[in-house]
Amino acid sequence: MAQNPVQVLSRYNETFGDTFRIHIGGLKEAMVTIDPAVIQHVLKTNAENYQKSEIQVRRMGHFLGKGLLTTHGEAWRTQRRLIQTGFDKKQLEALSSIMRDSLAESLQDFDRHVRVGPVDIYPHLMKITFAMVARSLFGARLKDEDIDLVSHTICTVQEFIVRQTLQPYMNPWFAVSGKLRKHEDMRTRADAVLLAYIKKRRNGPPGHDLLQTLMDARYSDGKGMSDELILSESMQLLVAGHETSSNALSWLLYLLSSRPDCIERVRQEFDTVLGEAPLGYSDVPKFEFATQVICEALRLYPPFWMIDRMAVADDRVGDIAIPRGSMVIVYVYGAHHAPRYWENPENFDTERFAKENEKLRTPFTYLPFGAGPRGCIGGNYAMLQILMILRDLLRTYDFQLASGQVIEARPMVILRPKHGIRMTFTKTIAPAPCIA
Ligand code: HEM
Numbered sequence: 270m271a272q273n274p275v276q277v278l279s280r281y282n283e284t285f286g287d288t289f290r291i292h293i294g295g296l297k298e299a300m301v302t303i304d305p306a307v308i309q310h311v312l313k314t315n316a317e318n319y320q321k322s323e324i325q326v327r328r329m330g331h332f333l334g335k336g337l338l339t340t341h342g343e344a345w346r347t348q349r350r351l352i353q354t355g356f357d358k359k360q361l362e363a364l365s366s367i368m369r370d371s372l373a374e375s376l377q378d379f380d381r382h383v384r385v386g387p388v389d390i391y392p393h394l395m396k397i398t399f400a401m402v403a404r405s406l407f408g409a410r411l412k413d414e415d416i417d418l419v420s421h422t423i424c425t426v427q428e429f430i431v432r433q434t435l436q437p438y439m440n441p442w443f444a445v446s447g448k449l450r451k452h453e454d455m456r457t458r459a460d461a462v463l464l465a466y467i468k469k470r471r472n473g474p475p476g477h478d479l480l481q482t483l484m485d486a487r488y489s490d491g492k493g494m495s496d497e498l499i500l501s502e503s504m505q506l507l508v509a510g511h512e513t514s515s516n517a518l519s520w521l522l523y524l525l526s527s528r529p530d531c532i533e534r535v536r537q538e539f540d541t542v543l544g545e546a547p548l549g550y551s552d553v554p555k556f557e558f559a560t561q562v563i564c565e566a567l568r569l570y571p572p573f574w575m576i577d578r579m580a581v582a583d584d585r586v587g588d589i590a591i592p593r594g595s596m597v598i599v600y601v602y603g604a605h606h607a608p609r610y611w612e613n614p615e616n617f618d619t620e621r622f623a624k625e626n627e628k629l630r631t632p633f634t635y636l637p638f639g640a641g642p643r644g645c646i647g648g649n650y651a652m653l654q655i656l657m658i659l660r661d662l663l664r665t666y667d668f669q670l671a672s673g674q675v676i677e678a679r680p681m682v683i684l685r686p687k688h689g690i691r692m693t694f695t696k697t698i699a700p701a702p703c704i705a
Contacts, residue, residue, distance in 0.1 A: 270293075273680070274680050275574060275602050275603075275678065275680050275684075278301055278600055278602075278603055279602070279603055279606065281301070282301075282303060282600070282603050282607065287302060287303050287304035287307070287607075288300060288301070288302040288303075288304050288307055288589060289301055293596070297596060298595060298596070299577075299595070299596040299597070299598050300589075300591065300595060300596070300597050300598065301598045301600050301603075302597065302598070302599060302600060303599075303600050303603040303604040303607055303610075303634070305604075305610075305631055305632060305633035305634050306586060306587065306633075307586050307587075307589065307597075308599050308604070308633045308636070308640065309632070309633045309640070310586040311578055311586075311597050311599060312576070312578075312599060312633075312636075312639065312640040312641035312643070312644075313640055313641035313642070315584060316641045316642050316643065317581075318580060318581050318582055318584050319578035319579065319580060319581070319597060320341050320578065320579050320581055321338075321339075321341070321577075321578065321579075321643070322577040322578065322579060322596070326339050326341075328430045328433055328434055329430060329508075332426050332430065332452070332453070332456050333501060333504055333505055333508065334497075334500075334501035334504075335498070335501055336348070336498075336501045336502045336504070336505035337349060337352060337502065337505055337506075337509075337646065338505045338508065338509060339505070346642075347488065348502065349642075349646070351483075351486040351487075351488075351494075352482075352483070352486070352502060352506075352646060353646060354482055354486065355479045355482035355483065356646055356647060356649060356650055358550065358551075360479075360482060361550040361649060361650060361653060362549055362550040362551060363477045364405045364477070364478065364479070364550075364650070365547075365548070365549040365550050365653065365657075366547075366549075367401075367404050367405055367408070367409050367477070367478060368401045368404070368405060368653070368654060368657060369547055369548070369657060370404075370409055371400050371401045371404040371405075371409070372397065372401060372657055372658060372661060373661075374400070375396065375397040375400050375401075376397070376661060376665070378396075379393055379397065380665075383666070383693075383694035386693070387671040387691045387692060387693045388691065388692065388694070389689035389690060389691050390518075390519050390522055390689075390690050390691075390692050391515070391516075391519050391685070391686055391689050391690060392689075394515035394518045394519055394658070395420075395511070395512055395515040396420070397515070397658060398510075398511075398514045398515040398518070398654060398658070399416065399420045399507075399510075399511055399515070400413075400416050401654055402506070402507060402510040402511070402514075402650075402654075403416045403419065403420075403507060404416075404478070405478055405479055405650070406478060406479045406480055406503050406506060406507065407463065407466050407478065407480050407503070408466070408470075408476045408478045408480060409478075411466065415462050415463075415466075418458070418459060418462060419459045419462065419463065419507065420511070422455045422456060422458070422459040423459075423504075423507060423508055423511050424511075425452065425455060426452050426455060426456055427508070427511075427682070429443075429448070429452045431681065431682060459504075460500060460504070463500055463503060463504070464496065464500055466480070467480065467484075467496050467499055467500060467503075468496065470484065471484070471496070479503070479506070480499070480503065483499045483502060483503065484499065506647070509645075509646075509647060510647050510650070510651070512572075512683060512685075513572045513573075513647075513651060513683065514651045514654045514655055514658075516570075516572040516683055516684065516685065517563070517566065517567055517570070517572055517637075517651070517655060518655055518658055518659070519686060519690055520566050520569070520570035520684075520686070521562070521563060521566040521655070521659070522662075522668065522690070522692065523670065523676060523686070523690050524565075524566050524569065524570075524617050525562070526668060526669060526670045526692065527670070528617065531562055531619060532663065534558050535558060535559045535562055535659070535663060536663050536664075538556055538557070538558050538559055539556070539559070539660045539663065539664070542555045542556060543660070548653075548656060548657050548660055550649075550653050553649075553652060553653055553656060556656055557623075557624070558619070559656060559659065560622070560652070560656075561619040561620070561621075561622040561623060562619050563652065563655055563656070563659075564621075564622040564635075564637075565617060565618065565619050565621060565622055566617075567637035568605045568611075568621070568635060568637070569605070569606075569615075569617060570678060570684055571601045571602055571605055571636070571637045571684065572637070572683045572684055573601060573637070573639070573683060573684075574600075574601055574602040574680045574683070574684045575598050575599060575600050575601055575602065575680075576598070576599040576601060576636070576639055577596060577597070577598050577599075578596070578597045578599070579594065579595070579596055579597070580592065580593055580594060580595050580596075580597065581593065599636070601636045601637070602680070602684070604633075604634045604635070604636060605634070605635065605636075605637075607634070610630075610631050610634040611634075638651075663697075664697070665696060665697060666694040666695060666696060666697060667694070667695050667696075667697055668692050668693065668694045668695075669692060669693050670690070670691070670692055671691035671692060671693055674688065674689075674690075674691055675688060676688070676690055
């Protein structure tokens with residue numbers, strides 16, 4: 270189970286059906302489900318009764334303070350309503366140019382690396398996407414060294430939180446050995462850097478970024494958020510958007526590397542829709558095939574391979590009793606790979622997501638961005654980001670999987686490639702032909 274939970278849980282699904290109970294680490298009982306009716310109940314219909322897990326609320330809250338990821342109830346609802354405006358159509362269109370500029374800058378660095386030989390795409394894509402998210406939040410002028418510091422802090426602190434959760438018996442040692450303090454200090458340094466940007470903005474001209482949305486947002490009493498709350502909400506958006514789009518893109522490029530037919534079709538679509546024009550948020554619905562390709566990659570490799578919740582009060586779905594305090598694991602990977610919901614589930618088949626096939630899908634069996642009120646707030650942003658990066662990479666490069674490697678998924682908090690994904694990039698010889 271610790272080595273490969275996906276393999277074990279999928280086998281249990283085959284043996285015991287859509288919903289079963291297990292003892293995690295031999296101790297805590299959890300209910301694991303891919304049953305669409307149970308998923309709909311837990312994530313949507315009775316979402317109020319299912320809070321986020323301990324790792325998100327207590328451990329992350331210790332480092333990240335209060336924010337969308339770590340709060341419940343009315344406090345969460347109010348914040349969600351305010352922050353949502355930062356991800357509406359108008360705002361995403363405004364963010365598009367910051368994202369494009371950041372991408373262009375990052376791709377220069379990427380180019381220097383891929384010229385030399387094969388690269389592991391995972392850390393490179395993470396660097397590219399993180400810079401885009403960080404600049405969308407704090408503005409185009411966010412310095413490279415500040416982005417690196419915050420990114421390094423998030424990676425290190427996240428790894429520490431995972432250790433604290435997986436090895437709780439080590440926590441007294443982490444406290445006395447100074448490890449806990451070391452990670453708290455890192456967080457304090459990153460906070461100070463970002464707080465300086467917030468203070469500068471308070472006293473300077475407005476921007477067109479998410480920071481400005483957070484600053485302009487008003488509660489019903491007309492008051493705005495404090496600098497400290499803006500800081501913790503920003504940090505939580507950075508954490509949530511840190512490794513998700515890059516993870517999705519890594520698996521997408523891996524899948525595409527064996528499908529030159531799909532690559533050509535996506536290239537032609539980008540060409541037909543945009544020609545030489547820049548990609549903005551209003552263009553997103555025009556990329557039907559590219560969207561199908563992305564959706565299918567997110568089905569096969571959902572970055573969040575499971576979503577965990579805890580029942581606040583006794584509950585029941587059909588004949589399944591869910592006692593108060595029990596853990597419910599929505600097994601996203603299992604739902605995406607279940608033969609009873611998907612034909613030939615292991616095949617990369619983009620037609621599943623063609624518009625005409627939409628009605629064939631069972632609701633609540635496709636959950637890359639979660640579902641219900643706590644579903645991903647950054648889903649549309651992520652789709653825009655993935656399309657932008659894919660377009661620029663396909664315009665510039667042909668790419669191939671480097672030989673002699675085993676590609677395997679490692680389900681930690683998110684579904685990472687266990688040994689990375691090494692690829693060779695060569696410049697495209699001529700621009701892809703346009704379809705008349
Ligand atoms: C392909 C990329 C992404 C995927 C697959 C993804 C997936 C998810 C999922 C599954 C959840 C729900 C978790 C749960 O119910 O416990 C979630 C929540 C969230 N995501 Fe994303 N995400 C992505 C990108 C982003 C980006 C780019 C941002 C921000 C810039 C973001 C911000 C958030 C936030 C703040 C939440 C918590 C929402 C709340 O609790 O109200 N995500 N995401």
